[in-house]
Amino acid sequence: MNPFWILHTGRLRLTPVSGADLADLQAIKRDPRVFAIMLGGVRTAAQTADELARDIIAWSAHGYGIWTIRENPGGGFVGLTGLEDRPDGRGVALRFALWPEAQGKGYAREAAGAALRFGHDRAGLRRIVAVARESNFASRTVLGGIGMSECDSFEQGGHRMLMYESIAEPAS
Template identity: 65%
Template sequence: MNPAWVIHTGRLVLSPVAGGDLPDLRAIKADPGVFAVMLGGVRGYAQAADDLARDIIAWGRYGFGWWAIRETASRETASGRFAGVAGLEHRPDGRGVALRFALWPEAQGRGLAREAAFAVLRFGHDNAHLPRIIAVARSSNFGSRTILGAIGMREAGRFEQRGYDMILYESVSPPGSAISGCAWR
């Protein structure tokens, strides 16, 4: 793993997903309370393992992918409790590279999702040099919509997916800029 891919925030360490994360990934992806609203929905045991294999390949191919989010008291270690996942991936519908995140309920409501999503968005623009990053949320998912707005993403359209009204958000870097057009807070 490239150490430059590990992200440290005030309360979190985000590490590219690896084989040792499989038990945590299987658990969170199998939980309908967490993963039912994600693209692709709840994942079974084998699907989570297949996802992990694709995620590891994506890191080598694109220099971005999914991170395991761990709470930690120290910036030097990621030995804290697994809180969830966040990542950047190419959407299968061709809309672009999307920011995605999912946290366990006990990790919600404390600003951790915002902290992780902001860190991933910034990594995408500043390290992976992605000029445009999107995110998609159901119009009824006020929690995710609030987070996306708080990290500087702007509404850029709407569409219907499997009977749900979806809102497309985007963050665009100005041409030639090392720092994106996001409102870094």
């Protein structure tokens, strides 16, 4: 694993996903409290294993991908965040999902903010998008709190989805 891809915040350690994370990822992705409203919904163990294989390859192919989020120092798995190409072609998207027990502590903002900065500053991405249901005020608050701005909306599965974006300033 490239140490350049490991991120540290005041309270969290973000590490690119690896095979060692499979059990944690299967647990969070099969939990409807966390993944029911994520793109693609709740995953089976086999779907999560397939996604993990693709996510590992994405790091080498693109220089960005999905991280696990763990509390510092040496703390437990609290969720995931990352950057990945949206399947609908809307761009490279920021995503995050945390266990309910980890919510309300500022971890989502901390981790998503670190992922967003990585995308712009280290991966060289000029534009990063994110999508949240209009009714998902927690995610919308995180996205606004890390500097993303609402830029579009669309309907998906009977829900109004809001698109946010972050545009990197050109280097001077």
